[in-house]
Amino acid sequence: MTFSGLGRPFKICHMTWTTMRITGVSKPRWRKAATAPGCRFLCVTPADPPLTGERYRVSRLPFSRVTAQDLNFFQQELPGRVVTDEEDLKSHNIDWLRTVRGNSKVLLRPQNTHEVSEILRYCNERNLAVTPQGGNTGLVGGSVPVFDEILISTALMDQVISFDDVSGALVCQAGCVLETLNQYLEGQGYTMPLDLGAKGSCHIGGNLATNAGGLRLLRYGSLRGTVLGLEAVLPDGSILNCLNSLRKDNTGYDLKQLFIGSEGTLGVITSVSILCPRKPSAVNVALLGCESFDRVLQVFTLCRDHLGEILSAFEFFDASCMKLVQKHLHLNNPLPANAFYVLIETSGSSTQHDEEKLNDFLVSAMDAGLTASGTVATDQSKIKSIWALRERITEALAHDGYVYKYDLSMPVDKLYALVEETRARLGSTAKTVVGYGHLGDGNLHLNVTAESHTDTVLAALEPFVYEWTAQHRGSISAEHGLGFKKKDHIYYSKSREAVQLMQKIKYMLDPKGIMNPYKTIPTADQ
Numbered sequence: 001m002t003f004s005g006l007g008r009p010f011k012i013c014h015m016t017w018t019t020m021r022i023t024g025v026s027k028p029r030w031r032k033a034a035t036a037p038g039c040r041f042l043c044v045t046p047a048d049p050p051l052t053g054e055r056y057r058v059s060r061l062p063f064s065r066v067t068a069q070d071l072n073f074f075q076q077e078l079p080g081r082v083v084t085d086e087e088d089l090k091s092h093n094i095d096w097l098r099t100v101r102g103n104s105k106v107l108l109r110p111q112n113t114h115e116v117s118e119i120l121r122y123c124n125e126r127n128l129a130v131t132p133q134g135g136n137t138g139l140v141g142g143s144v145p146v147f148d149e150i151l152i153s154t155a156l157m158d159q160v161i162s163f164d165d166v167s168g169a170l171v172c173q174a175g176c177v178l179e180t181l182n183q184y185l186e187g188q189g190y191t192m193p194l195d196l197g198a199k200g201s202c203h204i205g206g207n208l209a210t211n212a213g214g215l216r217l218l219r220y221g222s223l224r225g226t227v228l229g230l231e232a233v234l235p236d237g238s239i240l241n242c243l244n245s246l247r248k249d250n251t252g253y254d255l256k257q258l259f260i261g262s263e264g265t266l267g268v269i270t271s272v273s274i275l276c277p278r279k280p281s282a283v284n285v286a287l288l289g290c291e292s293f294d295r296v297l298q299v300f301t302l303c304r305d306h307l308g309e310i311l312s313a314f315e316f317f318d319a320s321c322m323k324l325v326q327k328h329l330h331l332n333n334p335l336p337a338n339a340f341y342v343l344i345e346t347s348g349s350s351t352q353h354d355e356e357k358l359n360d361f362l363v364s365a366m367d368a369g370l371t372a373s374g375t376v377a378t379d380q381s382k383i384k385s386i387w388a389l390r391e392r393i394t395e396a397l398a399h400d401g402y403v404y405k406y407d408l409s410m411p412v413d414k415l416y417a418l419v420e421e422t423r424a425r426l427g428s429t430a431k432t433v434v435g436y437g438h439l440g441d442g443n444l445h446l447n448v449t450a451e452s453h454t455d456t457v458l459a460a461l462e463p464f465v466y467e468w469t470a471q472h473r474g475s476i477s478a479e480h481g482l483g484f485k486k487k488d489h490i491y492y493s494k495s496r497e498a499v500q501l502m503q504k505i506k507y508m509l510d511p512k513g514i515m516n517p518y519k520t521i522p523t524a525d526q
């Protein structure tokens with residue numbers, strides 16, 4: 001059993017990173033790539049994916065096509081902010097995973113709610129379909145058009161409107177980048193209640209629209225709890241103002257919840273009010289190696305017992321993930337090779353108290369033989385290096401080949417059995433089959449890579465993965481949403497009655513179906 005650089009018992013605050021093998025980790029390349037057209041990540045990939053309509057054999061619905069007159073209208077409304085150049089549009093037509101491709105001919109860049117309202121009012125009258133787009137980091141093909149839907153980007157809606165440093169309520173426009181908001185808040189002693197690997201590119205409006213979970217849901221809960229209010233423009237151009245900043249408000253239906261997780265199908269979220277916690281002054285991160293998934297589960301139980309209120313993340317990933325980040329991103333594993341890795345983060349307000357608790361927990365985990373090796377970091381740059389091993393798995397997978405991505409929730413004791421069964425089922429058809437995720441939330445990311453997209457691999461995976469998940473009473477989308485790719489699988493997780501009610505709500509708000517068509521909710525006749 002080895003804990004790098006330390007004998008037992010040890011004091012976390014005395015650990016020196018020089019005894020470990022991690023060296024500096026560069027800023028994830030995809031962060032830039034996800035926002036900048038023609039950037040490194042997008043350029044190194046050889047071919048564009050086929051058009052979505054062709055690969056998935058979808059028929060275009062009878063929406064109007066954009067005319068010169070329409071472009072004139074948009075130019076008048078948004079002078080200099082109407083993009084029609086094919087090269088400039090390219091990165092907005094392809095998703096982050098490079099698995100779907102639309103053919104939009106125009107992208108609009110409004111700066112405020114009024115402009116979004118004018119655009120939607122016009123598009124609704126003209127029967128022009130639209131796709132709202134934030135940072136385009138969505139993983140289910142929801143953020144790019146399927147055909148020629150007009151793209152409405154929130155990139156220029158990036159202003160903080162107000163911040164109350166007593167209550168922690170932040171009000172901002174929907175296009176604020178998550179990481180930028182976090183930096184803004186940190187200057188005032190606060191932090192965002194969510195964090196995810198795409199933070200450098202994703203917009204807060206996109207986070208709400210997908211109801212993103214991320215790495216600290218365990219601590220701060222879901223956006224359904226932390227979002228205090230929002231403003232959205234409905235498909236007919238009317239503005240729904242639910243932008244309050246109250247902790248408590250039981251006056252009628254909670255309409256904001258309809259838009260959280262609606263994936264651009266009910267309207268465009270234009271502003272957000274969100275409750276932010278104080279920035280923790282003491283943060284520790286531990287990376288542990290475990291010999292089996294059973295041990296990972298035991299570490300989780302022990303960890304909750306010992307760390308209780310200071311636990312802020314409990315993530316796991318398997319040996320194949322570690323190999324991928326080493327191979328494609330040249331990250332260093334500070335531990336000897338293990339079958340599984342657990343990343344534990346604590347955040348609190350007392351360094352000494354938190355370190356003592358973490359120390360006790362680690363000693364207990366080692367005494368019980370639950371972990372074979374481990375390392376602890378307390379300073380910011382080292383913490384980042386450990387987090388990179390987990391956060392950048394998504395990026396490493398994208399380097400490995402075509403990614404078949406599944407985002408499932410189910411009882412934690414079942415999580416890894418699905419990965420093992422999938423691996424056995426696919427054999428050499430797949431390049432890599434990996435499992436990682438937010439174990440503390442019962443959320444597994446099962447990912448399979450192959451040289452390319454083939455119907456054979458897809459048929460081996462679906463409906464197998466969905467049926468397996470449904471049999472274990474899980475959800476086929478824990479946090480990424482349904483978008484284009486998972487829409488028709490909604491019935492594995494929701495009843496016919498529930499889907500019918502969703503269809504009625506969609507029809508009530510968007511009778512012409514112009515908002516992000518072909519996404520999230522199956523059409524009523526299915």
Ligand code: FAD
Pocket residue numbers: 096131132133134135136137138139142143144154174195196197198201202203204205206207208209210211212213214215263264265267268269270394395479480483516
């Ligand atoms: P986009 O990708 O642009 O859009 C996503 C969806 O929301 C689309 O349907 C779009 O039409 C809609 N939309 C966007 N903005 C608006 C708006 N203002 N109004 C209405 N609809 C809108 N997700 C997690 O849950 N947890 C994670 O840990 C996580 N990690 C990730 C790590 C990486 C490296 C990547 C690439 C993605 C990750 N994701 C994760 C996926 C996640 O959904 C997104 O990163 C993020 O929430 C989407 O924000 P975005 O601004 O990029 O939205």
Ligand code: MLT
Pocket residue numbers: 197214390391393394407437438445
């Ligand atoms: C993550 O947890 O890393 C994200 O949800 C992205 C992914 O699933 O790859």
Ligand code: ZN
Pocket residue numbers: 214437438445479
């Ligand atoms: Zn995730």
